[in-house]
Structure formats: C-alpha cells, structure tokens
Amino acid sequence: xxxxxxxxxxxxxxxxxxxxxxxxxxxxxxxxxxxxxxxxxxxxxxxxxxxxxxxxxxxxxxxxxxxxxxxxxxxxxxxxxxxxxxxxxxxxxxxxxxxxxxxxxxxxxxxxxxxxx
Numbered sequence: 001x002x003x004x005x006x007x008x009x010x011x012x013x014x015x016x017x018x019x020x021x022x023x024x025x026x027x028x029x030x031x032x033x034x035x036x037x038x039x040x041x042x043x044x045x046x047x048x049x050x051x052x053x054x055x056x057x058x059x060x061x062x063x064x065x066x067x068x069x070x071x072x073x074x075x076x077x078x079x080x081x082x083x084x085x086x087x088x089x090x091x092x093x094x095x096x097x098x099x100x101x102x103x104x105x106x107x108x109x110x111x112x113x114x115x116x117x
Contacts, residue, residue: 037114044111051104058097062090066101070094 012032014022022028055066062069072079073094083090 040114041111044107044114048104048107048111051100051107054100055097055104058093058100061088061093066097069097 014028019028022031025031058069059065064072073083073090
C-alpha cells in the first residue's frame with residue numbers, strides 16, 4: 001500500500017494496483033488533488049441544482065420570486081388575504097423558501113471559494 005499526503009493532516013492509503021497506474025499519468029498527489037477538486041465541484045453543483053429546483057417549486061406555486069413574495073406578504077394586505085382565503089400554507093412555505101434562498105447563497109459562496117483557489 002502507498003500513502004499519499006494530500007495535506008499535512010490527511011493521508012490516503014492507495015492500493016498499489018491503482019497507485020502504479022496513476023503514477024504512469026503523473027504526480028499522484030496532484031492527480032488526487034484534482035480528483036478531490038473535481039468531485040467537490042460536482043457535488044456542490046448538484047446541491048445548487050437541488051436547491052434551485054426547490055426554489056422553482058415555490059415560485060411556481062405562488063407565481064412570484066421569493067423577494068417579491070416576501071415584500072407582498074409584508075406590505076399588501078389584499079395579497080395576504082388572498083393567500084389566507086386560498087388555504088395555502090404560506091407561513092410554512094415562506095420559512096422553507098427563505099432557507100432555500102439562504103442555502104443557495106451559502107453554496108454559491110462555497111463554489112466560488114473552491115474555484116478561486
């Protein structure tokens with residue numbers, strides 16, 4: 001078995017059959033750094049995609065983007081009355097919707113950090 005230090009606090013044990021093949025492609029540590037980078041970017045993009053799907057669901061349900069919905073709930077009594085009359089569970093939805101908006105911002109920030117380094 002071969003050990004590769006990705007960072008001082010992390011070591012990865014690699015089966016010799018993989019290590020020898022990877023070594024034929026170049027510096028094994030660099031290959032693993034690239035694999036970790038690419039995998040992380042892929043996973044973050046998948047998470048962003050799921051959050052965007054959730055946001056789209058809310059936007060279709062209420063016919064508005066979050067910021068406009070929030071503004072209308074806070075300022076438009078007629079709109080609020082329509083929501084309550086329609087029997088929509090908007091109070092629960094707005095909390096989940098807001099969470100999605102915040103999570104999207106967080107994950108975009110993480111992706112930006114990864115791609116800048």
